[in-house]
Each structure stands twice: as structure tokens, then as C-alpha cells.
Amino acid sequence: MDIEILSRLQFAITALYHFLFVPLTLGLSILLGIMETVYVMTGRAIWRDMTKFWGALFGINFAMGVATGITMEFQFGMNWAYYSHYVGDVFGAPLAIEGMMAFFLEATFVGLFFFGWNRMSKVAHLTVTWALGIATNLSALWILIANGWMQFPAGARFNADTMRMEVSNFMEVLFNPVAQAKFVHTVSAGYVVGSVFVLAISAYYLLRQRHVELARRSMTVAASFGLASALSVVVLGDESGYTAGLNQKMKIAAIEAMWNTEPAPASFTVFGIPDLKTHTTNYEVKVPWVLGLIATRTADTPVPGINNLVEVAKQRIKNGIVAYDALAKLKADRGNAALRKTLDAHVDDLGYALLLKRFRPDVQNATQAQIDAAANSTIPNVPALFWSFRFMVGLGFYFIALFALAFYLSAKRRLDTHRVFLRVCLWTLPLPWIAAELGWVVAEYGRQPWVIEGVLPTALGVSSTAPGNVLFSLLGFLIFYSSLLVADIFLMTKYIRLGPDGTLGHAVAAPFARVPAE
């Protein structure tokens, strides 16, 4: 296999593994903060025990998140050396700031969360817990600023002397609209994962009439927090769709399997079978207007179709060739002002010329057939995106319904009498993970063939290391991660079965018992 496929596989596998743990950390950290706040405000010991019990499960998950996260930070350099060189000036900064502003706080306070219960006042410990939750979310913010820039590379320009992208306006990198939309969407998804986790495990206890007091309270918290989060994840997912419509028109068109531009406002395809060969979608079921409203928020702006975008790409490739040619000559004649001017005039399309590298090294001499092939390579995998997106959105609406019902039952204090509902809650457990992972498939697979949208093709971002090395480490990570995942699920199941009493090593406090004042 070639190094591009191996490197992409490795990134996909390690990132998807990492994201099994991250959303639960995001969601549970806030839920822990809420539970402990109730404890500190009411002084009722059962809420402290709830915080500790869910905290113990949080801890097992957190360890896996850290273990799989280390790889992410170093993988760019190991497998994506040219990418790291080409965009490190822009992309490295949010990662480093994440370490300084968020991860340091998170990692220092996670130790105090577990070991600080008897070493500080109630309020101090509560502060630690919230700091942990906030740091976790800040961490996501910076990672998504980095990822948002890959989708929408604002605030940077190409420097011919250093052969890389450099920051020109850091505020544009920071307040990138794509990053903002992705951040709120992603953390909300994490809150849904955390809420479903608590909801499902509490339902498991209620079904077995164990730890009823703790489970009922946990379920109430999860239902209200989950409902708000599930609403937010869908609403802000729509925001993501809008921002993608600004810049990643091809991604939107591919998600919709919309081959040709429709008259505005475009309709939304609920169902269909996209056919890659004929560039058509069969058996379509369409809802008028909806896509046009999501992607453009107007009734009169058309949403461009895939075939039309390919034509745009052809033109950009031709422009890019002019830039590439000027750059090649400039390397031999660095003082030439005319060449610099030509490059500057066409530099926005330089990335499109790089798409030709797959077909020939001397991009300047590309034939029309090669240009057409390169333009066609800008179409991502339409069926994969079409279906991933629909499953994700379907699940999103399902979560809203589930949490709304849980909220209603909990307000009526009838949670533990509906066994069917409790069973549904339990069986929902894996679904938010599936939705979250599909979200990344849509975001990242939908950006192909680009690693940085419009700037650097994925194939060029790889390292020059031997493909055997990448294959070896890929297999190594796969085996290693999978064994750890087995241990993780084993421990999780064991402690969930053991229940709060066994996990804490003492009986959970009675519902109205108070902790004596300090």
C-alpha cells in the first residue's frame, strides 16, 4: 500500500479511537460539576457520592483519552511531515496554546479532583471540578480552531521564500466562523454522549431496582442537561452547515448528492441512491426549499451542484499552474519582482495546481485531460457522505425525542415505572458514539482530496519515511489500542455492575443525609 493510504488510515483509526473517549470526557466533566454543585449547595451527601461514582467512571475513560491523545499530538510530525512544514506556522500555534491554556489546567486539576476530596474545603474542591470541566472544553476549543482552519484556511498566505503558509492575520485564524460553529457543535455532541451515558446506566440500575435514589437523581440531571445539549447539537449543526456553505461548497453538494445546480432555493434530498458513474441520484425523495435555507439562509441564492463545481475547479487549476510556474522560476531567480507579482496574482489557486502532482511532477506541462482528471478528483466519496450525514442527523433528532420524554417523565416523577422506556434508554448507549464518529467522517472525509481545503492536497502532506514504518506503527497502534480498549470496557462494565457502593468502597449516603458542616 502506498504511504498516503497508510498515513490516512492511521490518522483515521487513531483519531476515531481518540474520539471514543473525548466526548464522554467533555460531557461527564460538566455533569460532575453540576452534581457537585448540588452537593455543595444542599449539603446532601448523596450528591457527593454521585459525583464520586460517576467520577470513577470518568477517570477510567479519561485515562484512555489521555493515552490515545498523546499519539495525536505527535502524529502530524511523524506521518505528515510535509503538512507540518507547510502549515506548521499557522496550525502549530493553536495546538501549543491548547497545551498552555487548557491541557495543563485539565491535567493538573484531574489529579486534585481524585485525590483532593479530603485535602481541601468543599468549595475549593468544587472549584477544582469546574476548572477541570472548563479546561476540558477549552481544550476542545483550541483543537477545533486548528481543525476549523483546515476546513477554512483564513488569515494565512503563502510565502515563496520559506515555501509554506504563514499567519497573516491571527484574529482571522482565531475567530474563524467555521471553527466557532464546529466548537459549539462538537462540545454539544460531547454533552449528549455524557448525558446518554448517565441516562443509560441509571436506567440499568432502575430496571434492576438497584441504587434507586442515586440512579433517579442522576437520570434527572442527565435528562435536563441532555435535552438542552441535543437541541443545541442540531441547531448548531445547522450553523456548521451554513459556514460550510460559505467555503466548502463541494462538501455540501456531496452530502446532498446534488450533481447539478438547482434553481434557488434548493431542495433537500431525504433519500436517494447516489450513482458515482453517471453523476445522478436515483429514487430521490426531496423536500423543497430546505437545503437552500440551510446552506445560504436565503430563498434566492442557488446552491452549486457537483458538476458545476468541477468546472470551477478546472479554471482554478489553470490559474494555479500560472502561480506554480512563477514559483518554480522564482526558486532560481529570487530577486525577480515580475515573477513575484505573477505569483501573488494567482497564489490563491496554487493549491489547485498541486492537485496535478498526482498525475505528473512537472505541473506546468499538464494536458487538458490531466486538468480534467485533477478537477474530477475534487469530488469526495458522495455515497459515504450522503449516508453518514443522514444517519448522524437522524440520530440527532432521536436524541431530542428521547431526552424530551425522559425530561417529561422525570418532571412527573414517573421515571422508574416505565420499564420499556428504561430499556430504550439502556439500548441507546452506543448510539451517540456512532453519531459523533459519523460527524467526523462527514467533516474530514468530506474535505478530501484536501488536507487543507484549497491549499494542500492530502497526498502531498505525507512524510518521506519508508511506508513499512507507517504500516508497522499502524498495526502496532491497532493492536495496542484494541487491547487497551478491551481492558477499558472490561473495567467500565465491572465497575458499573459493581455499582456505586462497591466502587466507592462504602454505602451511598441516604437520600436526605447531610454532611456535617466543616
Place this chain on the structure above:
Amino acid sequence: MDYDTLRIIWWALLGILLIGLAIMDGFDLGTAILLPFVGRNDIERRVVINTVGPVWEGNQVWLILGGGAIFAAWPPLYATAFSGFYLAMFLVLLALILRPVGFKFRSKLVSPTWRTMWDWALFVGGFVPALIFGVAFGNLFVGVPFGFDSDLRMHETITLLSLLNPFALLAGLVSVAMLTLHGATWLSLKADGAPGARARAIVPYAALAFAVLFTIGGVWTSHMDGFRLTSALVADGPSNPLMKTVARVAGGWWQNYSLHPLFWLAPLVAYLGAAVAVMARKRPLLAWVASALVPLGTIATAGLSLFPFLLASSSDPDMSLTVWDASSSKLTLEIMLGCTVIFLPIILAYTAWAYRVLRGPVKAESITSDSHGNY
């Protein structure tokens, strides 16, 4: 601020981050190395583990931040070193991945097989990174075979075996001895009873091993071909490693020391730290502070000798990465400097607070009384 000043500052910050890593993460790596030897039964091992249990995670962020800072401030170095040292990095990652799960999972089951397995996993998670970080540092002196084409795409012929050359292995052992010493003074401070006493007894041996190996390394570098810039210095030029010439000069790595005799303070601090750690081992806090000077002095010694080289190329010396041609843009360096000036003091403040909250030695009784809460 000038581009060249910013580059010097970021070179110093890189050193500070590595020193922070070696001091803070260093003692828990050292503790993990000592774990199977100073803890002879389960409860003793739990004492050892719980001395670092609450803090190791924060310490490891020095590594994550180090990686992030190299990415942000020295992208060509990040790209070249991490992909060039591919299999070595992979081994470090595997070893480091064992740590979070090792700490968290080990005491969650009572089975002795399970616990012993994780004890050795934690040992590997301490020993392998300590060794490989040293090996990587050693290779900065030896140089590694890499170069670039005109797109600045790297080509290299680095193999894991070529990284394990005699000098680099010696540097790896220096690192292991240094971190074992630092872990031993930590345990002597934080582990109550037998494990602490055993660690205290190890201090003189680890210090002696460090001093001997460090001296051999120093003498060895004086006989090596060092790298020196031969073209006119352009300190504020573009970050493009194709615009200079470099020669290999016998004794080149000692030239900075003959130019600036004050630099000799760095190795002096390392020796002094080791000596005080031994002499003051009955006063554990002082001994720990002294052993923290050892990584400070050692890394400073190496850095001052290598300056301005970040990663020397043995195959295309002209294409070596230096402080002057492997940095980020001026704007990025400025932004990152601003962030560091704001956040580093805050980090140090809450880290200090966390250690204050957790002060005092870990006792066997406190582990048994809250067996579920402790690792």
C-alpha cells in the same frame, strides 16, 4: 522585537520547556523506573505509585506542550525530527500510552498477576522514554542523514539502528541515570517507610553513575566533528535551510565554550546538583531541589554546545536546521511569545498550589484506609 531576538528567545524557551519536562516529568519517569525495585510488595508499590499518582498527568503536559511548542515555533524541526526518528518516536509513544492506563487501571483489580503486569508496564513507561529522549539528544551531536529538495520536502535515510550509535546510547544512559537520581530523591521525600529508605540508598549510586557517564560524554564530544556555520550569518532571513553553508570541524562542539567561558557554569551546575543531592540526602526536600539542577545543567550544557544548530545533517551538512533558518514566521513567534508570557506564570502558580495541597509523604496506612480512592 527583531526577528533574530525572537529566534534567540524561542531557542531559550525551547530549552526551558525541555528542562521543565526533564525536571517535572523526569521525577515521575524516574519513580516508575524505580518502582519494581524499591517496592517489594503490593502495598509498598502502591505507596510508590501514589507519590506520583495525583501529579504525573500534569507533569506529562510538559511533553505535550514541548511537542506543541516545537510544532508552532520550529515547524521544520518538528517535521524533520519526528518523521526522521520515526520508529524511536513510535516506541516512545507506546511506552507513554502505557502510563495513563497503568496508573488508573492497576489497582482497580485485586489480581496479583494483573497488578504485577501493570507494574512492569509502568517501568517500561518510565525507562523507555528516559532512554530514548537521551538517545535523541545524543544524535543531535552525531548528526543524522537528511536533506531537502527545492520544495523543502525532506528526504532521509535514518534508521532505528543508525540512531542507536554508541554516543547516542551513552547519552541515553546519561538520561536514565539523571532521571533515576531525580526519581530517587522524590521517593525519598514523598514515600514513607521502606520504599523511601531504599530510594534514599540508591541516590549516591545514581549520582555517581550520572557523573561518570556525563564526563565520558563531555570528553567524547571534544573529539567529535562538530558543525559550524561557514557562510555569513543572516539572523533575520527567511526560514529556509537551503541558504547557508556548514562545515564539520574537529572539536566544533566545544567552540562556543572557548568563545564564552561563562558557559562552563552549565556543566558545573549539573555536577553540583548531583553532589548536593548525595550530601543532603538526609534532608529530602533539599536533595530533590539539588537533583532538579542536574537536568537543568545537563540540558543547558548540551544546548549551549549545539547552538545555533537544532538538528545537524550528517549527509547534507549545509541543510542542517539552525536557530536562524528553521523557525516560524516573525508574527507567529510574537503571538506565541505573548501567550507564553501570560500562561507560563499561571501554570507555575496553580502547579505550585496543587503540590502544596498534596504535600506530605504518602503512607501505607492512608492507602489501606482509602483503598478505592487511591491508585
